[in-house]
Amino acid sequence: MTRQDLDRPILLVEDNPMDVDLTRRAFAKRHLVNKLEVARDGEEALAFIDRWEAGEPPPVVILLDLKLPKVDGLEVLRQLRSHQQFRSIPVVIVTTSSEDADIRAAYELGANSYIVKPVDFNRFLDVAQQIELYWSVLNTPPK
Numbered sequence: 001m002t003r004q005d006l007d008r009p010i011l012l013v014e015d016n017p018m019d020v021d022l023t024r025r026a027f028a029k030r031h032l033v034n035k036l037e038v039a040r041d042g043e044e045a046l047a048f049i050d051r052w053e054a055g056e057p058p059p060v061v062i063l064l065d066l067k068l069p070k071v072d073g074l075e076v077l078r079q080l081r082s083h084q085q086f087r088s089i090p091v092v093i094v095t096t097s098s099e100d101a102d103i104r105a106a107y108e109l110g111a112n113s114y115i116v117k118p119v120d121f122n123r124f125l126d127v128a129q130q131i132e133l134y135w136s137v138l139n140t141p142p143k
Contacts, residue, residue, distance in 0.1 A: 009035040011059040013045040014094075015068050019117070023063070024127050034060055046079055049086060058089055064111075066095040066102055074105055081110040085114060094127075104109025 014020050020038055027036055027090075037059065039045035045064070052058045062080070066073035073093065081087045092113040093106045103114050115127060 006058040009037045009059045010036075011037050011039065011045070011062045013042070013062065013064045013068065013073065015040050015065065016118060017091045022124055026127075029125060042068040042073065042076045045076045046071060047075060049080070050084060058086055061090045061092060063092050063094045066093060066097055066106070074102075074109060077106065077109045077111060 010103075012020065012023055014023065020040075024036060030074070037048075037112075039048060040053050045062075045068075048056075050061075064073050064076060068076070074093065077091055080089070080091065087110070090112045092115060093111045094115045094117055095102070096117050097103075098116045118126075
């Protein structure tokens with residue numbers, strides 16, 4: 001992993017405060033180096049595009065819930081993938097929905113992975129470890 005990748009945040013798009021806290025705790029327990037930024041609805045998530053265009057580093061990965069207020073996760077994914085400069089940012093759907101239609105739609109719109117949220121904290125730690133290992137360490141993004 002390059003120093004530049006360590007400087008890039010992970011963007012969590014999640015409206016449930018308990019899930020935000022759980023994610024923060026899981027990443028802290030794993031000593032994740034990347035900063036965790038949070039958007040609490042789809043509108044906030046889309047506002048990050050302007051920030052990245054203004055020079056803020058784009059995230060190394062986006063963890064995106066589907067069931068969001070204001071703008072749902074599938075629409076966030078659709079708009080992100082339509083943006084030439086940021087369409088290669090990996091997007092991992094992390095949601096409670098295990099509906100086939102949601103899974104299919106997410107992949108058709110360009111999701112890189114789909115994870116159904118685990119309820120148990122220890123299981124969530126496993127998910128956080130896998131996200132960290134794969135997306136922050138092993139994956140090689142385009143330059």
